[in-house]
Amino acid sequence: MSELRFDHVSVRYGSRSTGLTAVDDVSLTIPSGSVVGLVGESGSGKSTLARAAIGLAPVTGGTITLDGVDVTTLRRRHPIQMVFQDPFSSLDPRMTIGESIAEMIPRGTFSSAAAKRAEVGRLLKLVNLDPDRAGSLPGALSGGQRQRIGLARALAARPEVIIADEITSALDVSVQGSVLNLVRDVCAELELTMLFISHNLSVVRYLSDYIAVMYLGHIVELGPVDEVLNNAKHPYTRELLASVPTRNGNLLAVDPAAPLDVEPADPHHPPSGCRFNPRCPIGPLVHPERQICVQSAPQLPTTPGHATACHFAELTKDRLPQPFEPAW
C-alpha cells in the first residue's frame, strides 16, 4: 500500500502583500499503484504541488500524507522520488552516472562497494542501458538516455511513489515513445504509484488512470481518464481538449461565443470567484446574469468519481466548438 494524499494543501511564496499562492487548497488522492495525470498550463501550480510532496516547496497549509503518515516527518526514508523535466540540468555534469545513481541508494542498504556497484548495474539494466556505462559522464549521453538515468536514479532510492514532471517535453518525438514505454513498464512491474505531470494531454491520457486538471492553483476537474476526456464538464478542460493538435482536430476552428484572446490571469492577482471566469465561454462575460461565478469560487465535490469545480458544469454538454472549414 502506498497511497499519496494531498489534503487541503496550499503552497504560498513570499510575503503577505507581494506573495503568490501557487497551490491553493488542493485535495488529491493518488490510489496505491495507480497513475494520476496532472495537466494544466504553465503557472497553474502543478509542478509546485509535486515539489511540495518531496519537500522542495514549502507546504503552508494542509497535509501531504503517504499511507496516513505525514511526508514531512519521513526524514530518514525517502519513499517519494522525482524524475525531472530537463535532462541536461538534472544530472551533475561532474559526476559519472554510476555515482549519481549510487548517491541515491539509502545508506546502510549495502555493506560493500561491490554490492553497491552491482545495484547500480541492476538499475541501469532496468532502464535498458548497458551497465558498463556506469563510468561515463552525462555529457556523453543523449537526452533520452539521460532521462532513463533520471528514472534509474529515482528508483535507486527504493521509492513507493514516483513523480514525473514533464519528463518528455525536452525530448524529440522519436525518443519520447521509448521513455514513456519504459516508465509505464517499470511502474507496472514495481507496482509504483505515480503522479505524472505534463502539459501534453495525449501523453497524459496514454499513461494515466486518473486525470486532474489544474488552473491557477486550483483543481478544476478530476476523474477517471476516459470519463474526463470523453465527457469533460469544466469549460477549461474543454478548451484544453480543443487546443490539442491532433490528426482529426481542427485548431483553427473558432467558437464564436467564446471570449477570444484573453490574457491568462496573473497568479499574483487572481480573479475573484471562479478563477477561470475572465476566460470562460459559459461565464459572466458571455452570460452577464451569471454573477455567481464572480462572487463565489466553485468547490470541487469530494464524492468519488468524476468531479468538476464549476457552477454550470451540467450546462456545458452542447458547447463544443463549431466545425469550421479552412480555406483550402
Add this chain to the structure above:
Amino acid sequence: MPTRLKWLSIVRSPVGATATVLVLLLALLAVFAPLIWGAQAEAIDTSGTQQGPSAEHLLGTDALGRDVLARVLIATQLSVALAVIAVVIGVTVGTLLGTAPSVLPRWAGRLVVGIVNIAVAFPGLLLALFFAVIFGVGTTGAVLAIGFAMAPGFARLTQTMSAAIAGRDFISAARAAGVSRLRVLIRHVLPNIAEPLIVNATVAAGGALLAFAGLSFLGIGVQVPAYDWGKLLGEGLNRIYINPAAAFGPAVAVIVAGLAFNLLGETAASVAGGRVTIGRWTLPPRPQPTTRAVPAFSTVSVGTILSIENLRVSYPTPSGLVHPVRGVSFEVREGEALGVVGESGSGKSLTALAASRLIEPPGVVDADRLEFNGIQMLTAPEKTIRGLLGTSLAMVFQDPMTSFNPTRRIGSQLAEAAQEHQGMSKKEAMKRAVKQLQAVRVPAATRRAEQYPHEFSGGMRQRAMIAMGLMNSPKLIIADEPTTALDVTVQRQVLRLLERVRTDTNAAILLISHDIAVISQSCERVLVMYAGRVVEDLPTAELYTGARHPYTRALLEVVPDLDTDREQPLGVIPGRPPAPGEVPLGCAFAARCPLATAQCREADPELEIHRDKHRVACWNPVESDTRVTLPELTAAAHTEAAPVATVGGAQ
C-alpha cells in the same frame, strides 16, 4: 570537449602562451634565485655604494653597495609567495563565507550575506589598510590584511555561482534523496564552481602582487631586513635622481609579474567560458555550386515569393567542414502556408536563417539559387538585405523575449520599424503600432503599447512580435517554432492569428515546428526534413493517408494522439539521427529504416516528383495504403544505438 584538451588550448593562443611562460619563469626564479644569487645580494661593499649601472652591477648598487639586480631577482620569492598566500587566505575565507548561507540556519545565513554585502562595498585597498592597522605593521600583518581584504569579493562570487548551481535539478534530486546540505555542498556545488573560482584566483594573484608592492612601498608591508619588490621600489625611488635603474628594476618586475598572472587568468577565463576555440580553422574556399539535376522548379514561376535551390549551410569544425543543411530545394508561393517539420538537428531552423541571410560567420551559406521576391539574396549587398528584414520579410522566433529590447517600451519598438523603413513621423508610426497591436488582438492595445516587454506574458509577447513583423506589410513571415514555449491554449490562439494574417494580407508563411500535428493543422503543404535534407514535400491534406517516405510515416506513428491505443506500447523509431559530421554514405535514414535495402546504404536518393505537388526522396517509397510497422518494442528498440556506417565529414 575533453577538459585536458580545453586547458591545453590556453597555451595555443599567443597571449596565453606568453603568460604561461612568464608564470613558469617566476616560479623558477622564486625557487632558485636565492640559491644562485643569495651571496651576491648580501655582499656588502662599502666602497661601491649608490653606484649607477655598470657591467658588474647591471642595475647598480644600493646604499650598502649590494647588487640591485640580484636583490630584485631574489625578492621574487617573497613577493610571489606573499601574493599566493594572501590569495589562498582570500579564496578560503571567501568560499567559506560564500557557502555558509547554504549550510547555516536561515537567520545565520542572512547575517553572513549581510556582512559580506557591506564588506564588498568597501574599496579593497581601504580594507587592506584597515586590516594592516589591526594586524600590525609587518609581513604577517600585510598578508592577513590583503588576504582578508580579498575575501568579500570571493564570498560574493561563490554565493552567486552557488546560487546558479543550486537552482539546477540535480541539486533538487540530491535533496529529495535526503543528502545532507553539507554533502550537497561538497559533492555537487563546489566541484561545479571550482573552475571559475580558480581562474579568478589567478587574476587576483596579480592584484595581490601589486597590493603588496603598494603596502611595502608605503612602509607598512615587509620590514627590514626582509625585502620584496615594493620595498626595493621604495628604496630605489629615494635615489631616483642618482640611480634611476634601482627603481626601474623592481618596477618592471612588479609590472611583468602582475601582467603575467592577470593575462593567464584572463585567458583561462575565456577558455572556461568557451570564448576561445581549439586550434585555428582555415575556412575552406567557397564550395563551387554543383551542377546536378534539380528535379523541380528549374525556373522561378510567377507568384513565387521564395525560391531555394540546392541550399547548403556549412560550419567548420576541428575535424573538417560539416554540412547541417545539405542541398535543400523548395519554393514558397504568395499567400501560401508552408510547414517545415523535423527533429532537433534536422536543419530546419538553419534553412530558415539561411533563407533570410541571418547565418553568422563562421557558417557559410551556398546555393544554386536563393531568391526572395525577385532579389538574389546571396549576391545582394548587405544594405538591401537589411532593408528587407522587417519590411517584406518578417521573422518570428521561439523566444520573443530575446527579440525585444528589454529597456524600451513595446510601442516605440514597433513604431521604430515603420519610422526606419517607411519614413513615417513618430506620431504616425506610434498610431500604426497601436493599430497593429489591435490587429493581433492584444487587449487594451493603447495602454499595452506603453508597457515594457517583461510586462507581457509569453503569448502576448509572441503577438507583439508578430505585430512588429506586420508593421511594414511583409510578403513572407518566417516563424521558427513560434509556439513551442507556449501553452496549448495560447498556441492555438497564435496559430489562428497567423492564419488570419495570412488570409487578410496574403502574406506567405513559413512555419517551422517539431510538432507534425501542429503543421498538419495550420499549413497547406509540409516539408519533412531529416539530417539536413528535405525527404518529403506534400500537401498536408495527404499527410496521414498519402505520405510515402518511411520517416514521415514513422513520425506520424510515434506521436501519441487522443485516440492512441493505450493497451499497446507507443511506437519508437530506433536509433537516433546522425550528427551533421557523421552523415552516412547513402540515405541518412537507412540505419533506422525498416524498409532499407543495400541500395539505400550506398546512394542518397534525390528528392523526386512523385506526383503533382508531392516530392519524395526514397528508393523504396511506401505504398499509400500499406502501414509501416515499426519494430516491435524490444530491448534493442530501447537503446539509441549510435548510427552505423559513418564516414568522417560529409564531403
